[in-house]
Amino acid sequence: MKTRISPAYSQKNGKPQSFNIIGDLEVTIQVTGNAFDIPLEQLFQMAARINKKRSFLFVSKVLGKHIPVRPHVSLLSGAALGLLYQQFKGRDLPVRIEELLEAFEAPETAGDIYGRMKKRKMAVNEKTLFIGFAETATALGHSMFDMFEGEASFLHTTRESIAYMNSCIDFEEEHSHATTHRCYALDPAIFQEAETIVLVDDEMTTGKTAVNIIHDLHARYGKKDYIVASLLDWRSDEDIQRFSELEDELGVEVHCLSLITGQIVVSGTPIESAGEAEGLLKSIQAPDINVLYANHRFAALASRNGEVSYVQHTGRFGLTSEESCLLDREVEEAAAFLREYHTGGKTLCMGTGEFMYIPMRIAAELGGNTWYQSSTRSPIHPSSNSSYAVRSAYRFASPEHADVMNFMYNIPHGSYDEMFLFMEREIASEQMAELQQVLISLGIPRVHIVYFSRKCLESPAPIGSYNKEDVTFLLKDLSDIALEQRTEDREAAMQSGGHYSESLPIEYQPSAAYIQLFHDALSGSASRIAEAIGIVSERIIQRRGFDVVLASLARGGTPIGVLIKRYIKQVYGRDIPHYSLSIIRGKGIDENALLYMNQNHPSQRVQFVDGWTGKGAITKVLIAACSQMKRKYGIDLSADLAVLADPGHCAALFGTRDDFLIPSACLNATVSGLISRTVLRSDLIGANDFHGAKYYKEWDKADLSHAFVDTVSAYFDQTVDISKAEALRMEASPALHEVNWQGVQDITRIQSEFAVSDINFIKPGVGETTRVLLRRVPWKILVDRLDNPNVEHILLLAKDRGVPVEEYPHMTYSCCGIIKALKGDAE
Known part of the structure; x- marks a missing residue:
């Protein structure tokens, strides 16, 4: 076949260059303009596209999509468009063009130039909206926008269809394999208020995509000035005329800016088959695949049903210059978190689909021998020819959309020491199956899958006999399951390798004399306990303030947490959240419970609470659990456990170190909200479940949970002055709360x-x-x-x-x- 020749506007013409792509498919180009005199070989190579609408592809060497690049170089490709726009506006440039060219030629200098441009952003005084086209130009548009400050804002189009949001504009990309573009802005006013709209794409061949979006924008939001910025512009005379007709039709001005302009001639037969995916059947040692969560570092956008699906500041939902500064901090924090796992060596950072800019920024922050690229929807024929742009290809069903095929290109087997795969949303393991097989096939020894948003954990169903104002149990109700075993049987099972959390003891029902002892002990020690509760509560306030979440360790810590919450409410009028969660020696703390608290109270500090210390075993488990939460999720937690009594000198935050009868220790469920010990068994507790427990509703008449906390809290008014004075004395003298085990x-x-x-x-x-x-x-x-x-x-x-x-x-x-x-x- 033979298609049109497309002369483009420019001031100088170059000699035609022919690219024999594959078979008889050939593209001849003639450059008619090179804004910054960048050598073409630094910008692109050619490949055959598996698409009847368009048989070839200019594969960018700076975009960070199909070919791995140094991340700062890719960021500078958007910055280059920013400089081009600044020139068009007749304003001073923050760096010399020669410095930009040096960065493309010598990528090791790119970080310095990019850093200087970030510090010397170009001012925009008129309201200007930058729009990057999905999926390839999401990062390009974002990095162009990020070079400006003031009245600039950014949004990228998306192939996603978000049921609970209305798209502000819809248009078609006619030559693409995925044609429909949508825009979801949290503040649709950014379209209405914009005086100038800058449309950013990696390449214009016909310009129809830009024409289509301008039509829709004009119909919805009225007259604007338009800039179309691209790395490459191959429009024909006919296409350029279409832009002139558009200007006349709508009464607007449309200016096109690009690094390269020219004309192309295409001849030969399109490639219709995808070729063979590489490496999937190779017998290799499976890599060490580690799952990490960076969601705690990034603002998230929750859907109406409470599921967190997207990162807010990607640009998909709009972004102002002020919010861009917030994103900078989020990126820096995430990179610092991931550096703890970065072992060095040659590293590949892989974005996914439209999720390109944040991964690219993190890759740049990681530094060292780090390369960046992204998966794509674009089907490209691979070839081993040394001059061909795509030499290896891996295909897999999209984890997010099973009916959409995704691809990774140019990852020779065993060519990297480490890989970070960045996923915007957490994906179920079964949906990741094909992608996991690709990761195994790459021959990369260490692979980190990094999720940037998680589904919201659902609130637990009510459980336990306490008032809902006193505590929320973060426990799965297992009341209908027979879990109890005779004490002797449980003991034998545990001493034969079983774990105590896999079953429950038959709750011992004490005699009437023993129940009377509980009441006598409570009567005799209620004031003493109230004083100790006041002391530990005051010390928590002195150390943490009121912006705290109580996390009592079920179930021994639960009544103590209730009493601390009541004390603070009664004395200070502050109603602080109180949750009770499971911690199990030998298995650790309930991570989902901690994630739930972080999800609902992200800015508040967690204060762990227990009843008393024995030999400090749970303290050690808690220290390890907090370290794990930091390592795995980047969530900082203090393992400074608050207890009512610390006779073993294992905790610094306590109310007393006397070893006396705490009545809540006398009984089991009947003094702890009718809750059993906690259970953790894989056949009962799923990946997104809280640890489990039984709720013994049938023992309601024997329940002494309220009697205990009501009796003790009734003494707070009498003991508050003593508690405050003793807490001040203890906090003033570190020797009084030294931990010496x-x-x-x-x-x-x-x-x-x-x-x-x-x-x-x-x-x-x-x-x-x-x-x-x-x-x-x-x-x-x-x-x-x-x-x-x-x-x-x-x-x-x-x-x-x-x-x-x-x-x-x-x-x-x-x-x-x-x-x-x-x-x-x-x-």
Whole structure:
């Protein structure tokens, strides 16, 4: 076939150049204008496109789409269009054109020039809207816009159809494989208010796309001045005439700016088959694929049903110059987070589809031997010819749209040491299957999949007997599932490799005498507990302020969290959020619960709360969990656990270090909102679920949860002055809250003296000893002295269960429970 010759406006003509693409397909070009005298070989190569509407493609060497580029070079391609526009407006340039040319020729200098242009942005005084065309020019348009400040704003078109938003404009790209463009602006006024609209594309061959959007813009928003900016402009005389007719028809001015203008002649037969995808069947060692989340760094846009689907500042929804500064900070924070995983070596940063600019910016921030490109919808025939633009191709179903084929090009097997794949939205694993196979086939040893937005975690169904004002349990209700096992069976299972969180103990129902002991203990210690609650609450306020979220560790910490929340509300009139979540020794904290809190309270600090410390095992789990949340999600959490009592000297934030009976430790569900211990089992808890628990509604008449917190909180008015004074004294003297793990030394000695094979069989303190007697198989109870009033209920319960008690004065705790080993020396 033979198509038109397209002369374009320019002041100088060059010699025709012919490109034999593949087979008899040939494109001859004659450059008629080169604004900055950039050598053509620095800008593009040629390839055969699998598209009957257009058989060839100018494959950009600066765009960062099909060919890997240095990220700063790609950013400067948009900056070059910005300089071209600045020249058109007759304004001074922030850098010399020669410096820009040097960056294209010597990419190692590009970062310095780009940095200087970012610091010396060009001013725009009239309201100017830059629009980048999807999918290829989203980053090009964004990087052009980012060179300006003042009255500039940006938006890119999208192939996405967003059901819950109205598109501000719709138009067609007639030669494309995906023709429909839409625009979703959070503030549609940016179209109405714009005096000048700058349309940005990587290439104009006919200009029909620009004509179509100008028609729609004019019909909806009235008369504007238009600039069409592109890297390459190959329009024919007929196409240029169409622009003149458009100006006359609408009464507007349309100016076209490009780095290269010229004419083209196409001859030969189009390629209709895609060729073979490379590498998918190679037998190679699977890479280390790591999933990371950068969503906490970026503002998100939530849909009406509460699902977070998009990053707000990509440009898809509009962006002002002021918001661009916010995006700069988001990019810097995300890059700092990802640097912790960047091991160096040759690195490929891969954007996906329209999601190009933010990944490109992050790639630039990572520095070193980092390259950037993006996946694409564009089907291109690969060829091994050394002068051909696309030498390898991988195709896969789009994770976001299964009926759309996506491609990655020019990634020779084993050519990189590390890869970051950037996905705007979190994708279910089954939808990622084909892309995962491609990642395995690339021969890159380390691959990081980075998600920038997540679906909102759904609010939990109400569970537990507390008032909703007191606490929200972040737990999945497993009430209808039989999980209870006899204590002996659970003990045997745990000592045979099972985990205590996989089943539940049969809740021990204490005798009437024991219930009376609870009431007597509560009556005798309520004021003492209220004072300690006040102390730890005041210390939380002194350290964290009121902008805090309480996260009590279910279930022992739940009533303490309720009391702290009530104290702050009663004394200061501040209603702070309180959630109760699961933490499990050996498995960690419920990450979904923490993500839910971060999702709903992103600017508030989390304060973890528990009832008491034993030997500090949960403190250590919490420290590891906070480190994991930072490493995996970039969420900063303080592992500074607040407890009512710290007899083991394992926590710095406490109300008292006395080891006495806390009545809430005497009972199980009936003093903790009728909630069981927490459960974590893969057949019951899915990837997006909270950890589970049972709600024993049937025990409502025996519930003492309200009795405990109501009785204690009734004393706050009497103890508040003492609590405030003691909290001030403690905070003023670091020695009073030093963490020295003194109790652990006692436990280590007990393990040796009593030949206990596993230190986890030793449960120190009144609270933990009570729990041993209630739901484990105890071997022996140690008390510091038999006449200690703090162990009265321990002696009673041990007598009820026939457990021997031994006096052992060499410990900081009032008492200690030792679990029976059911497998002798083999446990």
